[in-house]
Amino acid sequence: MPQTPKTRDVSSPVVVQPTTGGDRLRVEIAGTPLWLLSDKAAWCEASSTVFIADLHLGKASTMRAGMLPVAPGVCRAAAEQDLSRIVRLLSQTNASNLVILGDLIHARQGRDEALLTLVRAWRDSSEIAPIEITLVRGNHDRSSGDPPSDWRIRCVDEGEALPIPGSSASWSLWHVPPINQRGVERFLAGHVHPVFNLRRGGISAGRSPCFHVFDSQITQRSTGLIVPAFGSLTGGAQVPSGWSERCERVVLCAEGRLIELPRAADA
Amino acid sequence: MQAGDFHHVRSWFAKKGWEPFDFQLQAWRAQSEGRSGLIHSATGTGKTLAACCGLLDRAKQRRVDGQSEDESHRLRLLWITPLRALAGDTCKSLQEACEGVGLRWRVELRTGDTAWAAKKRQREKPPEVLVTTPESVCVLLSYPGSSPLLRGVELIVADEWHELMGSKRGVQTELALARVRTLSPKVVTWGVSATMGNTRQAMEVLLGARDAAKGELITGIKGKRYDVRTMIPQQMERFPWAGHLGLRQLPGVLQAIESARSTLVFCNTRGQAELWYQSMLKARPEWIAGLEEEAAAATEFENEGASGGEAGGETPTSKPPIKPPSSTIPLALHHGSLDRTLRLRIEELLKSGLIRAVVCTSSLDLGVDFPPVDQVIQIGSPKGVARLLQRAGRAGHAPGQVSRIVCVPTNALELIEFASARDAIEQGRIESREPMTLSLDVLCQHMLTLACGEGFSESELIREVRSTHAFCELTDQQWQWALTFAFGGGPALGAYDRFARLSRDEHGRVIAVSDTVRRFHRPAIGTIVSEQSIAVKYQNGGMLGTVEEGFIGSLTPGSVFVFAGRRLELISLREMVATVRPARKRTARVVTWPGGRMALSTELAQSVQSRLGEADRGELRGEELHAVSNLLSLQRSWSTLPCPSRLVIELVTTVEGWHAFVYPLQGRLVHEGLANLLAHRLAQAEPRTIAMAVNDYGFELVSTTPLPTDPQSWQSLLQTAGLEEDLTACINAGGLARRQFREIARIAGLISTGFPARAGRRTGPSARHLQASSELFFDVFQQFDPSNLLLDQARREVLSKQLQFTRLRSALQVMQACELTLTSPGRLTPMSFGLWADRLREQLTSERWHDRVERMLASLERDAISNTPPVPEIPDPASREMIDVGGSVVRTDGSEPIIRRRRRGGFGRRPRL
Structure with a gap:
């Protein structure tokens, strides 16, 4: 039986060798191929769609509005960086669709003029203008409201199906992962901001955002993927222990590389 | 007149x-x-x-x-x-x-x-x-x-x-x-x-x-006399490890308590205090009477509160009625996490001489006098001369009286520390306290405080601030930055900012913009940053105290733990309140609090060094040193005794990897810095994974690849050239600065505390979208606002406070002048055993840890008795390159994962996998 050592973080320089290098990794979810990208996004080649989750735009401004002393430059720099990362992803994959799996804008207070202008300019730029963007409404979107019409973002509710050309199957788009519902196949979701703390001995390599893949054919549970939070200003929730026994997969995004964690072998 | x-x-x-x-x-x-x-x-x-x-x-x-x-x-x-x-x-x-x-x-x-x-x-x-x-x-x-x-x-x-x-x-x-x-x-x-x-x-x-x-x-009055005595254990151990020997001394401690009128038993940590309290009650069941009475009083009062009976309008949180104490209470427990009313009650009883003994922590270091106290017992090394004096001073408080303290070692090496502390007292060498400087987080808070009050004029305040020692070197740039930050991070000078917290009135004085700013700021005033704490309460509302979120988070309802001297069963954890009831189960976990370990002070470390130097020359002064003579001679025969003029490095190879045990004798803090530094320098030379452990005598490095075996390489690893750059790199690589930033972010007002979480109240839902961890802020600032001076402050604080830069540099200089002795004892030695056991504790759950340590100890004791020659070690290649993933151990080279089997025999022999 695998033992469960209790570990505590000890800071130190750590070198972790990746088991699966590279900036993209092909996985299959209920038999349908999907690429995981190291910049916290997933890509379906067949439907030419990039999936990201939890942008939380305007989080820094929300904090400023709540009287926390965050420099205004931070708000702008963070938003600009996130938007340019989307541009890079789309050009790398040559995809023509973008799906945001919830939480586009952090809060109503963060929806200031600076942000509106910034995103509008981005939307009208030559790289983004032809892209079709869909937003699955998440918990934050419900309170911050649908994006302005000139962002040209189609808003849908959870459970929307995205057909996959050349296949009878389709992706099921969610914000909150429907893992406790039975029989949802090929869900794509965000919301939990999964991270994983890689340790060895008493040493921690720090928390890395990760993909949490539910590809199990054994259990009766849903199959699908939880995408890590895309925004720069997002924290994270630890992937629950015991994932490896439940035949789930965890893929870390660490410094531009994807590292798949080995599952516990049958002892 | x-x-x-x-x-x-x-x-x-x-x-x-x-x-x-x-x-x-x-x-x-x-x-x-x-x-x-x-x-x-x-x-x-x-x-x-x-x-x-x-x-x-x-x-x-x-x-x-x-x-x-x-x-x-x-x-x-x-x-x-x-x-x-x-x-x-x-x-x-x-x-x-x-x-x-x-x-x-x-x-x-x-x-x-x-x-x-x-x-x-x-x-x-x-x-x-x-x-x-x-x-x-x-x-x-x-x-x-x-x-x-x-x-x-x-x-x-x-x-x-x-x-x-x-x-x-x-x-x-x-x-x-x-x-x-x-x-x-x-x-x-x-x-x-x-x-x-x-x-x-x-x-x-x-x-x-x-x-x-x-x-x-x-x-003041000079020449206060101190009498520092040590309780020498009957049976001496040869392989000391933290916390091991302690409870064996229980009979002696009980005897000492019985022979005195009123005793304070100081423990270094709250966990240790709970443990000793429990053990004392176990050994003297008749002392439970006191506890029962306490508990009965608490329950009585809870019932009153719950039924709302004759107490009328009394709320459950009000002070329990203090009964006129009829008889003495044999034993009580006192530490900082207990409920205040309980603590006050114990202090009252102590003052009136109605308690035989109180097991306590630094919570009773300071404070009111307890004239009846005529004996102080210190469990474990006090780690500093000033602390020992302070605690000793709790007995015989009146001028002219001798302050007596009985020191009880929890491991054999602490005997040397007690003897050294006595030396230091005799020589009048007491620790210094370094004042902190340029704490910009405190300055930002202070600016906001004044702005909430009557406001301030900038030119007046800068003069005032620079008149303090802490900010006498404040530059104009730092001042401007802090002011900008206090304004809300935005432009402070003139430009209109919608979210500014401060503004200027018609006279140019800086004032808070609104009452909301004031209402939010006042509860946040203060610089004591504590872990989020959870109130521990009985079902009917009786408050027991608080525990850290981290501990209670690891428990599930139904778990039993020891707190406030009671066995408690967790019923539920909701909204910062853990509801408990008395447990019937026997086994229980003792609450652990973070940061319990104190480091040996420079002064005490120096005394320890000179004592070991004497021992090396064959002089054993005092009963403490005679008691550890066995340990010292075994260390000398298996390896070498570290002393001020000799730096000893023991190299051992085991299934875990290549170990180096280094003994600079400088105290835990310096060793932590040194271990980080060496690990960094070793990893620079060749990518590898290094685990480490530190104690007050030295540190251990364990590498997955061979460590250097020649003195020249070690000399160059210990050089002072490039020290600051290397340490800065360590700070950036590890989470050190990020952790230090937590305190800074809280004091500077980056973390919204909302209103103080008192008695289960928590931040309202309206503030939830503002919650962010200090770690997130650290990362965000590092990426988008690298000139943020609070980041710089975090690094400075780690360098000077945690890694003790000045002490570290002088330690390195001393070490370079030392004779460097490399030994290969082929197994653990008396000095390295504690380090090994400590590191293991970090990795394993406590039951398994005890098993392994006991097995190891037995095998070493056998070797010591028969004095067999060291067994050559052959590392097993199969056990290398493993990473620890969610409870299982796997290879990183892509081959089939291997599950680590339970190893028997452990150290000193080949593993049977």
Whole structure:
């Protein structure tokens, strides 16, 4: 039986060798191929769609509005960086669709003029203008409201199906992962901001955002993927222990590389 | 009647049958001449009266002389104490002094516990004497109307200044005092402190630039006698490890308690205190009577609260009715996480001599006197000379009495520490406290505090701030940055910012923009950052105390744990309240609190070094050293004894990898820095994974690839060249700065605390979208706002406080001058065993850890008895390159994962996988 050592973080320089290098990794979810990208996004080649989750735009401004002393430059720099990362992803994959799996804008207070202008300019730029963007409404979107019409973002509710050309199957788009519902196949979701703390001995390599893949054919549970939070200003929730026994997969995004964690072998 | 003969005080003293000490007269004289200063001496020697009676006598004299201005009611004496618990008693003795001198002055208390109405009255109709804490002074400054209140202050006394200095509370106090000096230019400042290694500097820090040069340093009664005894274990161990020997000494400790009237048993951690309390009750079941009575009283009162019976309007959180104590209570427990009412009750009983013994932590280091206490027992090494003296001083508090302390080792090496502490006391070498400087987080908080109050003019405040020791080197750039930050991170100068917290009024003074800013800021004033704590309560509301979120988070409902000396079963955890009931199960976990380990101070480390140097020359002085002679000779025969002139590095190879045990004998903090440094330098040379462990004698590095075996390589690893760059790289690579940033972010107001989480209240849902961890802020600032000076401060604090840069550099210099001895003992030695066991503890759950340590110990003891030659070690390649993933161990080279099987035999023999 695998033992469960209790570990505590000890800071130190750590070198972790990746088991699966590279900036993209092909996985299959209920038999349908999907690429995981190291910049916290997933890509379906067949439907030419990039999936990201939890942008939380305007989080820094929300904090400023709540009287926390965050420099205004931070708000702008963070938003600009996130938007340019989307541009890079789309050009790398040559995809023509973008799906945001919830939480586009952090809060109503963060929806200031600076942000509106910034995103509008981005939307009208030559790289983004032809892209079709869909937003699955998440918990934050419900309170911050649908994006302005000139962002040209189609808003849908959870459970929307995205057909996959050349296949009878389709992706099921969610914000909150429907893992406790039975029989949802090929869900794509965000919301939990999964991270994983890689340790060895008493040493921690720090928390890395990760993909949490539910590809199990054994259990009766849903199959699908939880995408890590895309925004720069997002924290994270630890992937629950015991994932490896439940035949789930965890893929870390660490410094531009994807590292798949080995599952516990049958002892 | 001429000034300076202190007629009024003297006649009061005479009535009491006292004679003023010379140092008291000296202090009064200095005060009457308008000078500031610091009085330092051991506790319980009349420092309080020395610090205040000069003022009282002068005030009385003026009244006698008929100077009408002194008839007006205004605040004259501001008494700042670090401890709320101390404030009540100070109030009483100041009241007594005022009455004794013949002044009808009001003496009042103002702390975080003072009722709102009383605080308001104090602002409107101030008492003459106000006893308060640094935080409360700052809160006072955050209200408009503070300047008329403080304008007439004639004397500020900072009590127990040694407790405040060296921390950010000290910096906060410095800033607040600078403000009071601006408001009331003729005020004098007096400090009351225990003796420190740098008492003169302590005075200069307290007095600030204006008064430091003219300050008078007054030494209280000298020659207080201390009697430090050690309880030598009957059976000596050869392989010491932390926490092992402790409970074996229980019979001796019980005997000592039974032979004294009233005993304080000091433990170094709260967990240790709980453990000893439990063990004592187990060994002396008849002592449970006390506990039962306590529990019965608690339950009784809970029932009253729950049924709402005769108690009427009494709420469950109100003070339990204190029964007139009929008989003595044999044993009680006291530590900082227990409920305050419980602690106060124990302190009351202790004062009246109704408790035989109290197991306590540093929670009773300071504070009110307990005259009945005639014996102090220290469990484990005190790790510092000052701490030992402070604790010893709790017995025989009255002047002239001998302070006795019995030291109980929890491992054999601590015997050397006790002997060394006695040396240091004899030589009068006591630790210094380094004052903190340029704490911009505290400055930002202070700016906001003043802006919430009466506002400030920038030119005036910068002069004021620079008059403190902490900020005397503040640059214009740092000042501007802090001001910008206080404004809300946005442009501070002129430009309109929608989210600014501060603005300028028509006179150009900086003020808070709204009452919302004030309402949010006031509860956030303070520099003590504690882990989020969870209240522990009985089902019917009886409060037991608080535990850290991290501990309770690891429990599931139904789990049993020991807290407040009781076995408790967790029922539920909801909204910051853990509901519990008495447990029936026998086994239980003891609550663990983070950061319990104290580091050996420089002074004590030096004494330990010289003791080991003597031992190396064959001189064994005192019974402690004789008791450990077996251990020392085994160390010498298997390896070499580390001593000041010799740096020993033991190289051992096991299934875990390649180990190096290095013994610089510099104390835990320096070793932590050294271990990080060496690990970094080794990893620079060749990518590898290194785990480490540190204690007060040395550190261990375990590498997955071979470590150098020649002295030259080790010499070059220990060089001082490039030290600062390498350490900075360590700080950036590890999470050190990120962790330090937590405190800074909280003090600077980046983390919204909302209203204080008291008794289960939590931040309202409206503030939830503002929640962000300090770690996130750290990352975001590093990426998008790298010039943020708080990041720089975090690095500076890690470098100077945690890694002890100055001490580290001098340690490296000393080590380079040392003779370097590399040995290959082929197994663990008496000195390395503790390090190995400690590192293992970090990795394994406690049951498995005990198993492994016991097995290892048995095998080493066998070797020691038969004195067999060391077994050569062959590392097993199959066990390398493993990473620990969610509970299973796997290979990283892509091959089939291997599950680590339980290894038997452990060290010293080949593994059977």
